[in-house]
Amino acid sequence: MGMSGRIEHLSGDLFFDDNLDIFINRELESFTLSQHTHDFVEICFVGEGCGYHYIEDRVIPVKQGDLFVIPVGTSHVFRPSSPRQDKMLVIYNCIFNGRLLDGWKSYLQEDCYTYNAIYNPNGLAQPWLHIQDKYDTFQAIVQAMYSEYLKRNTGFETVLTVQLIQMLVMLQRFELQNDAEPVPARMLDDVVHFIKSNYTQNITVQHVADYFFLSASHFQRLFKKSTGLSFTQYLQNVRVQKCCELLKATDIPIYQIANQVGYQDMKFFHALFRKKTGVTPRQYRQNFQELEEGAMSF
Numbered sequence: 543m544g545m546s547g548r549i550e551h552l553s554g555d556l557f558f559d560d561n562l563d564i565f566i567n568r569e570l571e572s573f574t575l576s577q578h579t580h581d582f583v584e585i586c587f588v589g590e591g592c593g594y595h596y597i598e599d600r601v602i603p604v605k606q607g608d609l610f611v612i613p614v615g616t617s618h619v620f621r622p623s624s625p626r627q628d629k630m631l632v633i634y635n636c637i638f639n640g641r642l643l644d645g646w647k648s649y650l651q652e653d654c655y656t657y658n659a660i661y662n663p664n665g666l667a668q669p670w671l672h673i674q675d676k677y678d679t680f681q682a683i684v685q686a687m688y689s690e691y692l693k694r695n696t697g698f699e700t701v702l703t704v705q706l707i708q709m710l711v712m713l714q715r716f717e718l719q720n721d722a723e724p725v726p727a728r729m730l731d732d733v734v735h736f737i738k739s740n741y742t743q744n745i746t747v748q749h750v751a752d753y754f755f756l757s758a759s760h761f762q763r764l765f766k767k768s769t770g771l772s773f774t775q776y777l778q779n780v781r782v783q784k785c786c787e788l789l790k791a792t793d794i795p796i797y798q799i800a801n802q803v804g805y806q807d808m809k810f811f812h813a814l815f816r817k818k819t820g821v822t823p824r825q826y827r828q829n830f831q832e833l834e835e836g837a838m839s840f
Contacts, residue, residue: 583611781805
């Protein structure tokens with residue numbers, strides 16, 4: 543029941559069929575291959591270095607600890623950040639036929655991405671799963687699998703299958719925990735700092751989600767659970783607050799202030815400012831100046 547023939551992988555190296563349904567390798571990525579698809583499920587773990595993962599029409603920055611589940615038919619390729627030898631990108635790849643796990647379906651939950659990546663890839667809203675292994679949970683499993691595959695001691699196929707099941711169960715646990723919990727306090731602080739440092743730019747939910755290695759939809763859910771606001775609402779509040787500070791402290795023309803905080807559409811900016819403060823930017827500045835003059839007269 544192994545994979546028939548031989549399988550060409552990212553770097554052009556070949557896996558030869560040993561009547562197995564699971565293979566592990568360690569690849570030093572380069573620029574030699576174009577984006578491609580597979581007819582097997584692949585779990586990719588970034589073991590060293592940094593670079594980019596091209597998946598479908600997306601480009602995702604990656605670094606040590608990133609893990610991806612790539613279902614059958616998803617187009618992707620890894621590339622280092624530079625052709626220079628000191629800019630390496632090392633990926634551990636675990637590839638397997640979905641039928642390997644047919645007898646283990648009861649250990650996986652049907653409402654989780656991990657299950658559907660194997661058994662129902664066409665029903666996925668996003669054709670990959672991306673997580674950050676912050677506590678080295680998956681690194682230990684991946685390295686143990688790679689060692690087992692290289693040594694090929696008696697019964698190694700069984701050990702690899704058990705280790706793969708362990709990885710998939712831990713992935714499901716990661717999914718369920720992240721869906722149930724709000725953004726951790728430290729991460730929320732990092733997100734807020736990122737927004738306040740980049741609010742003048744044309745940042746989107748996708749930009750922030752990529753920066754923190756989350757899917758956009760997952761980031762949106764977590765952020766709203768933690769703050770009570772959508773990302774857009776929070777960003778607008780930050781920008782309007784900065785506008786208020788500039789209107790009070792400077793004589794900069796209003797259109798320039800709008801441009802400085804990230805708004806080029808003046809009609810939208812005026813409508814938003816009035817919605818948030820109850821007055822127009824000009825009225826806000828005049829009201830503050832009148833208060834200042836009144837305070838000085840006493």
